[in-house]
Amino acid sequence: MTPQPAESVQKRYYQHSNKHLVAVDCIIFGFQNDVLKILLLKRKVAPLKGQWSLIGSFVNTGEHLDNAAKRILKESTGLQNVFMEQLHCFGKSDRDPGDRVISIAYTALMRLEESDESKVEAFGAKWVELKKKPDLVIDHNEMMALALKQLQRKARLYPIGFELLPKKFTLPQLLKLYQAIYQQKIDDRNFRKKILSFGILKKLEEKDKSESKKGAFYYSFDKKKYEKMIKNEGRFFLTLVK
Amino acid sequence: MTPQPAESVQKRYYQHSNKHLVAVDCIIFGFQNDVLKILLLKRKVAPLKGQWSLIGSFVNTGEHLDNAAKRILKESTGLQNVFMEQLHCFGKSDRDPGDRVISIAYTALMRLEESDESKVEAFGAKWVELKKKPDLVIDHNEMMALALKQLQRKARLYPIGFELLPKKFTLPQLLKLYQAIYQQKIDDRNFRKKILSFGILKKLEEKDKSESKKGAFYYSFDKKKYEKMIKNEGRFFLTLVK
DNA sequence: TCAAAAGTGTTCAAGTTACACCCATGT
DNA sequence: ACATGGGTGTAACTTGAACACTTTTGA
Numbered sequence: 226m227t228p229q230p231a232e233s234v235q236k237r238y239y240q241h242s243n244k245h246l247v248a249v250d251c252i253i254f255g256f257q258n259d260v261l262k263i264l265l266l267k268r269k270v271a272p273l274k275g276q277w278s279l280i281g282s283f284v285n286t287g288e289h290l291d292n293a294a295k296r297i298l299k300e301s302t303g304l305q306n307v308f309m310e311q312l313h314c315f316g317k318s319d320r321d322p323g324d325r326v327i328s329i330a331y332t333a334l335m336r337l338e339e340s341d342e343s344k345v346e347a348f349g350a351k352w353v354e355l356k357k358k359p360d361l362v363i364d365h366n367e368m369m370a371l372a373l374k375q376l377q378r379k380a381r382l383y384p385i386g387f388e389l390l391p392k393k394f395t396l397p398q399l400l401k402l403y404q405a406i407y408q409q410k411i412d413d414r415n416f417r418k419k420i421l422s423f424g425i426l427k428k429l430e431e432k433d434k435s436e437s438k439k440g441a442f443y444y445s446f447d448k449k450k451y452e453k454m455i456k457n458e459g460r461f462f463l464t465l466v467k
Numbered sequence: 468m469t470p471q472p473a474e475s476v477q478k479r480y481y482q483h484s485n486k487h488l489v490a491v492d493c494i495i496f497g498f499q500n501d502v503l504k505i506l507l508l509k510r511k512v513a514p515l516k517g518q519w520s521l522i523g524s525f526v527n528t529g530e531h532l533d534n535a536a537k538r539i540l541k542e543s544t545g546l547q548n549v550f551m552e553q554l555h556c557f558g559k560s561d562r563d564p565g566d567r568v569i570s571i572a573y574t575a576l577m578r579l580e581e582s583d584e585s586k587v588e589a590f591g592a593k594w595v596e597l598k599k600k601p602d603l604v605i606d607h608n609e610m611m612a613l614a615l616k617q618l619q620r621k622a623r624l625y626p627i628g629f630e631l632l633p634k635k636f637t638l639p640q641l642l643k644l645y646q647a648i649y650q651q652k653i654d655d656r657n658f659r660k661k662i663l664s665f666g667i668l669k670k671l672e673e674k675d676k677s678e679s680k681k682g683a684f685y686y687s688f689d690k691k692k693y694e695k696m697i698k699n700e701g702r703f704f705l706t707l708v709k
Numbered sequence: 710t711c712a713a714a715a716g717t718g719t720t721c722a723a724g725t726t727a728c729a730c731c732c733a734t735g736t
Numbered sequence: 737a738c739a740t741g742g743g744t745g746t747a748a749c750t751t752g753a754a755c756a757c758t759t760t761t762g763a
Contacts, residue, residue, distance in 0.1 A: 238513060238565035244526040244716070246487035247569060273478060283484040287567055290558025314571050316554040323480035325529055326490060327555050329570075334541025397715070415753070437714040439760040624718040639742070656744070657726070664724095679741040 249294045250281035250365065251309065252372040255337035255352055256389040259398070259453040262337065262352040263369065264345065266361060267447070272323050277359045280350065281328065281458060294331040302350045308388070309333040312372055320364050332367045332375065334388035355405075380406050383455065384425060386445050395433050396443035402416040415420060423452045489701060490521035490570040492607065493537045493551065493615040495598050497579035497594055498631040501640070503647040504579065504594040505611065508543060510604060514565050518602045521610060522592065523570065526563065536573040544592045550630070551575040554614055562606050572610045574617065576630035597647075625706045626667060629688050637675050637683035638662070643706075665703060667692045 236329050245353055253264040269277040280301045284293040294309050320326070335341075353359070353375075370430065379385055387396040400416050420426065427447050453459035476683040495506040507665070510520040522543045526535040536551050562568070577583075585593055597615075602608065616701050621627055628641050642658050662668065674682035696703055 239488055239525065239568070241487055243528040245526065245528070246481055246484055247487045282559075282567075283481065284486040284487065286487070287560045288555065289560045293558075310557060313530065316526075316535075318529045318531045326531065327526075327559070328483070328672065371739095379485060395715090412754075413715090414755085417589065417716080419752090420720095437760090438762045439713080439715050441715060452701070455539045528746095637742090654727075655742090656728085659743080661725090676734090681732070681740080681742050682734080683742060702712085 233405055235383055242252070246324060248324045249290065249297050250279040250315075250325050250328050250330050250368060251294060251298050252312065252332045252368060253298070253304070253307065253332070253335060253409055254355075254372075254376060254389070255335045255340075255341070256350070256405070257337035258399040259344075259405065261355040261360065263264055263355055264302065264304075264350055265349060265359070265361070266348075266350045267352050269349070273362045276362045278362045279330075279365045280448045283326075290329060292362070294329075302345045302348045304335075304345065307333045307335060312368070312375060313370065317364070318411075322363075325365060330372070332372045334376075334385060335389050336389055377406055384420075384423065384446070384451065391441040393429060393431070393433075393445055395443055397436065397441050399456060401445075423454065425454060474628070488568045489526040490523055490568050491526060491532065491539050492521045492557075492610060493536060493540050494521055494554065494572060494574045495540070495546070495549065495577060495612060495666045496575070496614075496618060496631070497583070497636075498644055498647065499576045499579035499581075501643040501647065503597040505597055505600060506544065506546075507595050507601070507603070508590075508592045511591070515604045516602045521607045532571060536571075544587045544590050546587065549575045549577060554610070554617060557606055557610065559601045559606070564605075571600075571612070572646075574614045576618075576627060577630055578633050580633070586639075597709075619648055624703055626662075626665065626693065626703055628690070629693060635671060635673070635675075635685040635687055637678070637680065637685055639683050641686075658671060661705065666698065667696060678679050690694055 236264060239381050251264075253324040255262045255264065264280060266280050268274055282296055282297045282301065288296070290311075291309070295305075295307075298304050298309070310333070312332045315330060318325055320328070323444060337352065345352065358369065361369065376385075379391045380403065386394065386402060389402055390398060394463050396417055397413075399420065400411060400413055403416070404411055404416045425447050426444045429443040429445060433443055434440040485675070493506075497504045497506065507519050508522055510516055510518050518617060522540055522641070524539045524543065526532060530538070530554075533551070537547075537549075538687060540546050540549060540551070551573040552645060554574045557570045560567055579594065587594065600611065603611065616703045618627075620643065628636065631644060634639060639655075640658055641662065642653060642655055645658070646653055667689050669684040670688060673685045675685055676682040
């Protein structure tokens with residue numbers, strides 16, 4: 226019933242234990258034009274075929290979980306080199322009406338460019354504004370909610386802009402990112418002061434004139450200082466949000 | 468090869484997907500006599516039989532993951548009514564030399580009384596001082612390290628004493644708990660000030676005279692205020708530790 | 710010249726840190 | 737009377753919160 230090809234020279238113990246279907250679901254956040262988006266897909270298999278869902282599929286025999294996540298994301302959307310982190314394992318016995326499936330949720334943050342929109346659409350996937358999220362199958366709404374909560378917590382402790390913004394970005398953009406994550410207004414003077422005080426931003430000569438006549442200076446992250454800060458956890462602490 | 472008893476009226480989809488062994492491992496912290504302890508067991512099955520290990524076993528068909536954790540803890544140690552939380556899913560394909568096993572780690576905090584020591588020993592389990600932790604099998608050292616890190620993070624954001632201390636406790640005890648978790652000295656004057664400022668402790672009439680001649684007042688948590696504080700995440704923030 | 714977004718400083722309140730001595734009591 | 741652990745207060749400093757106006761420039 227369950228094919229078990231000889232995958233290695235590993236000996237087999239535990240022969241009498243039960244086996245389970247194990248899946249991975251990916252929650253991918255992207256930031257573009259001042260809005261937070263998430264990557265969704267219309268489900269291609271029964272049951273619940275055609276309904277909105279996260280990117281997900283089954284883990285293969287002998288496949289490292291992290292690699293399964295990468296493979297599944299690539300197969301479903303074409304996206305590669307996305308750094309995913311494990312979020313949580315969803316293990317209720319009746320969560321999936323198709324069968325008993327244990328699912329491990331992964332999250333990632335991406336900087337989104339125009340071209341990314343059409344690329345994933347070729348796979349039937351779509352970047353949807355967080356605020357316009359449709360209802361999702363199974364417990365995917367719950368997964369999304371947890372992922373957003375984790376993103377908010379993370380944004381308070383780490384300067385996450387690195388992952389969601391292009392290499393060059395302006396302070397108004399960074400502020401909008403934080404406001405999008407917290408769905409809340411943040412005082413711009415205090416925000417600038419705080420963010421700059423961490424000393425991880427480099428001001429560039431160039432200005433972005435696409436948003437205003439005056440133009441806003443571009444900044445970039447100082448990768449070395451950024452990584453040093455990440456190491457001593459908790460040095461970064463954004464108090465401007467509740 | 469893998470028995471699949473009809474567990475419900477659920478239809479079966481996904482018939483061609485691979486199945487996996489799924490286990491749960493439990494990291495249980497206990498606090499007693501001013502030291503942090505963890506619950507360990509000498510492994511009873513091959514491979515690695517007889518070596519130190521966390522409490523763990525396999526998830527059954529159709530079993531809710533959280534329930535599996537409870538069952539496994541009870542079967543292996545007799546402990547019941549322990550509130551466990553999921554920590555992380557460990558999914559490297561070669562982590563267990565016995566076979567490919569995906570393991571979900573759970574953690575819990577317990578107040579430890581003298582009687583608990585002998586109870587678990589009847590099952591062959593043992594409360595071991597954190598500082599004297601032996602080398603553990605497979606990736607259980609890694610699980611432990613992650614659990615401790617999470618405990619430290621949690622202790623900074625929540626008044627966790629509730630779970631690790633007896634109902635009545637003294638401030639010196641609470642201080643020692645925090646020092647044990649962070650393996651670091653904390654200024655007692657500042658600690659008292661900060662902890663009391665949260666307004667979740669009730670001072671009792673009674674004193675504990677077992678530790679000193681003067682005696683230290685007992686306190687208890689005010690459960691209502693405690694739960695209110697938990698709700699607005701981040702109200703509690705212990706800045707005294709690095 | 711004006712509209713639209715970028716950029717800038719100060720004051721007040723709150724919280725954090727560092728630090729040393731007296732208290733109560735059992736033996 | 738003394739040894740042991742319990743308990744307390746303050747001053748200097750750092751950080752956070754609230755808040756309004758000037759600058760630049762393309763149209």
